[in-house]
Amino acid sequence: MHNIAIITTAFGNGLQDRENSYAALADDLGLRIRYCTKDELIADSKGIEGVIVGVEIADERLFSCPDLKVAMKFGVGLDNFDMESAEKEHVQVVNMPGINSDAVAEMTITLMLCVSRMILPMARCLSEGNFVQHCSHTVQYKKLGIIGMGTIGQKVAKVAAALGMECLGYDIRPLEAEGVTMVNLPTLFSQSDVITVHIPLMEATRHLIGEEAFSLMKPGVILVNTSRGGVVDDNELYQRLQDGRIMGAGLDVFENREIRSKLAALENVVCTPHVAAYTHETLRFMEDTALKKIKACMAGESFNDISKGGNV
Structure with missing residues (x-):
């Protein structure tokens, strides 16, 4: 099992039982999910290999978590990611182009x-x-x-x-x-x-x-x-x-x-309050894709879709 943390509240937004809705899929993928804030993760990150990030600032503090291998953007834009720190700490950064x-x-x-x-x-x-x-x-x-x-x-x-x-x-x-x-x-x-x-x-x-x-x-x-x-x-x-x-x-x-x-x-x-991508249909598709993609990264698959300047 791979341990991942989800620090964005967008993941599972609108679901009645957010924490259990993806338990079956996560289990099938060999993932153990922990829902927490960024600060909670930094305070106790032992064993966490992957993190799913939304609009939170993904900086050196986050990428310095000792066991972290993959940081997944729950969306497309990476302007909140410190890419230099990610590279320095050898953390793979992946986003989801075109997802929304x-x-x-x-x-x-x-x-x-x-x-x-x-x-x-x-x-x-x-x-x-x-x-x-x-x-x-x-x-x-x-x-x-x-x-x-x-x-x-x-x-x-x-x-x-x-x-x-x-x-x-x-x-x-x-x-x-x-x-x-x-x-x-x-x-x-x-x-x-x-x-x-x-x-x-x-x-x-x-x-x-x-x-x-x-x-x-x-x-x-x-x-x-x-x-x-x-x-x-x-x-x-x-x-x-x-x-x-x-x-x-x-x-x-x-x-x-x-x-x-x-x-x-x-x-x-x-x-509108930054909700262009916030539909039930889009979020459910994004959640499913994020878990499958982070699992693929854990398995060693490399994705050439990191946004370093192209169009969303």
Whole structure:
């Protein structure tokens, strides 16, 4: 039996009996599961060979656990992993590329439509007893700019095309995507009616959408971000939303708590608490995959899917 620790509360989220739901599968795989916090694991890590991590900071303290061999990201983005420390301590880091792409693409389209059709302000009016009809916008025949043409970006493009949108795409890699015209960033910023972001957060992408990018955008553009908060300069976005140069935004991620509260208070913003991948169906699939993959790692299988800069 291999002992693994699960330190993310996302694993088993929504299940009535979280700790016993995967006992049978774990037993079949030869795994013994311990649910605990990061601090609890560090305080007592004897015999723990694998750990499943969510949004917790995976740093030198974690990777220094003496028996640890594998750290599994319960998701895709590794911006919370100290990769140098993992390498130093000879801990294999593995993530799950594309595991939540359907759910995130679905949420991206949902946020876009909620903003363009002004769903939130009308729902608020009705909940307050006021029957107010806002005239909103359709997305048909509009141009959608997709930054990051990985798995999620391509799925967003397919749904958008079905809605009658013209898709422009940008990626750091030279690639082609069906139904998407690949362009450079300035062209995407200047021509798009809606812009959606699907890239990881790294030093090279921090505030990629900042003052210069916003200055190139059309008046009345809609911005959707379901990737990472730091990719967008949220303070600059807040100013542009207030003065009306950005028509609206759909945000599932934020730079910090302070700016999140300010953005959420705006009528032309739809905010969700980083739940694009949080569906029962997606989480159950992720949980099953995580256990099977960490078992494979224990058996010596090597995975070439560590995200060091590609698209999610």
